[in-house]
Amino acid sequence: ETGVTQSPTHLIKTRGQQVTLRCSSQSGHNTVSWYQQALGQGPQFIFQYYREEENGRGNFPPRFSGLQFPNYSSELNVNALELDDSALYLCASSSSTPTNTGELFFGEGSRLTVL
Amino acid sequence: AQTVTQSQPEMSVQEAETVTLSCTYDTSESDYYLFWYKQPPSRQMILVIRQEAYKQQNATENRFSVNFQKAAKSFSLKISDSQLGDAAMYFCAYRSLLTGANSKLTFGKGITLSVRP
Numbered sequence: 442e443t444g445v446t447q448s449p450t451h452l453i454k455t456r457g458q459q460v461t462l463r464c465s466s467q468s469g470h471n472t473v474s475w476y477q478q479a480l481g482q483g484p485q486f487i488f489q490y491y492r493e494e495e496n497g498r499g500n501f502p503p504r505f506s507g508l509q510f511p512n513y514s515s516e517l518n519v520n521a522l523e524l525d526d527s528a529l530y531l532c533a534s535s536s537s538t539p540t541n542t543g544e545l546f547f548g549e550g551s552r553l554t555v556l
Numbered sequence: 557a558q559t560v561t562q563s564q565p566e567m568s569v570q571e572a573e574t575v576t577l578s579c580t581y582d583t584s585e586s587d588y589y590l591f592w593y594k595q596p597p598s599r600q601m602i603l604v605i606r607q608e609a610y611k612q613q614n615a616t617e618n619r620f621s622v623n624f625q626k627a628a629k630s631f632s633l634k635i636s637d638s639q640l641g642d643a644a645m646y647f648c649a650y651r652s653l654l655t656g657a658n659s660k661l662t663f664g665k666g667i668t669l670s671v672r673p
Binding site: 531544552 | 560562589591593598599600601602603606608647649651653658659660661662663664665666
């Protein structure tokens with residue numbers, strides 16, 4: 442069983458640039474969610490995708506957007522980067538089937554630094 | 557909106573001893589999940605233990621157990637026979653079970669656990 446994989450693991454951008462982060466969900470999982478984790482803090486929910494549609498969003502501005510593809514992989518796009526966007530971005534997958542145990546399976550994250 | 561509070565930023569335990577990590581939460585819902593996740597320096601969140609709110613029995617996973625007090629909205633994690641590999645950041649998290657709700661987790665700020673050899 443393949444786990445959740447994310448790329449890139451680290452990247453550095455400058456203010457105003459755009460970034461795309463990628464995530465492959467765990468085999469058999471149809472739901473992907475993204476979290477932002479600032480240093481020393483708990484993860485904050487950005488949004489979730491199910492069947493290629495966004496079906497939940499946290500308190501993040503529209504410059505945070507995403508996609509989910511037919512194979513359930515996902516992208517997180519952030520436009521007009523700000524210094525405060527520096528964080529670890531975590532992708533998590535889960536299954537929406539009735540046997541779902543409720544837990545999310547996380548990738549190792551993408552560490553974004555904005556200079 | 558639900559909130560999760562972890563008021564202890566750091567804790568330390570001697571190897572082989574027992575430690576308890578505290579968590580409280582606030583919700584108006586009656587059905588939900590609670591989780592403890594571990595995040596080692598490798599950054600990947602790993603599930604430690606899960607509790608369904610409708611179950612009165614406290615969850616147990618090997619050396620890890622919880623004390624779930626639904627009325628008090630308290631969910632503490634007990635780690636017995638602590639090992640060096642238990643050193644990590646631990647997060648308490650809440651997930652709603654409302655029909656149609658997405659799988660959003662609400663996390664606390666976390667607690668850094670160190671294990672002394």
